Amino acid sequence: MPKLSDVQQEExxxxxxxxxxxxxxxxxxxxxxxxxxxxxxxxxPGALYIWFSSKEALIAGIxxxxxxxxxxxxxxxxxxxxxxxxxxxxxxxxxxxQPPEKSVLCxxxxxxxxxxxxxxETLARFDETVCAALTELLDxxxxxxxxxxxxxxxxxxxxxxxxxxxxxxxxxxxxxxxAATAGRALLALVTGALSERKA
Numbered sequence: 001m002p003k004l005s006d007v008q009q010e011e012x013x014x015x016x017x018x019x020x021x022x023x024x025x026x027x028x029x030x031x032x033x034x035x036x037x038x039x040x041x042x043x044x045p046g047a048l049y050i051w052f053s054s055k056e057a058l059i060a061g062i063x064x065x066x067x068x069x070x071x072x073x074x075x076x077x078x079x080x081x082x083x084x085x086x087x088x089x090x091x092x093x094x095x096x097x098q099p100p101e102k103s104v105l106c107x108x109x110x111x112x113x114x115x116x117x118x119x120x121e122t123l124a125r126f127d128e129t130v131c132a133a134l135t136e137l138l139d140x141x142x143x144x145x146x147x148x149x150x151x152x153x154x155x156x157x158x159x160x161x162x163x164x165x166x167x168x169x170x171x172x173x174x175x176x177x178x179a180a181t182a183g184r185a186l187l188a189l190v191t192g193a194l195s196e197r198k199a
Contacts, residue, residue, distance in 0.1 A: 087187070
């Protein structure tokens, strides 16, 4: 059998993660088996275990990919003249425009973290990395006079992260939840905490 190129290997890994996301969202962490994920991804068990030794390892892979996507979206905040508008765009990209299955998956991972130390550690690393990156962006915007926060930036970043979690989880448990309207209201609250300076 010919050896897969690096690009093909990465495509296969991404396909496995996509399959794991769909499977966990559809059936839950415990009801989903590694065989289910193989079938969903269209790969052999050997191909799956090359990349991921367990369901916990799959969760870690999903979290790492989501972390990278969130951090990439933060680039819009780095030098934005209108910090609030850029933050609204990040909310659209990372929360409001995500498919409902992502919200269900987020809830499933959070629930599993309450009883599975490996998943709890993965989630804690994700949260710490995202909060640290957001704190750094808030610090930069404050130094440059684009915002004037009414609370320490670390506390503000943590509050913003909790808001994002809340929107995600509410979308998972309430199919008719109007996330766009709630998002606008929450953004207004955060905007007050930022006390954006006007030119």
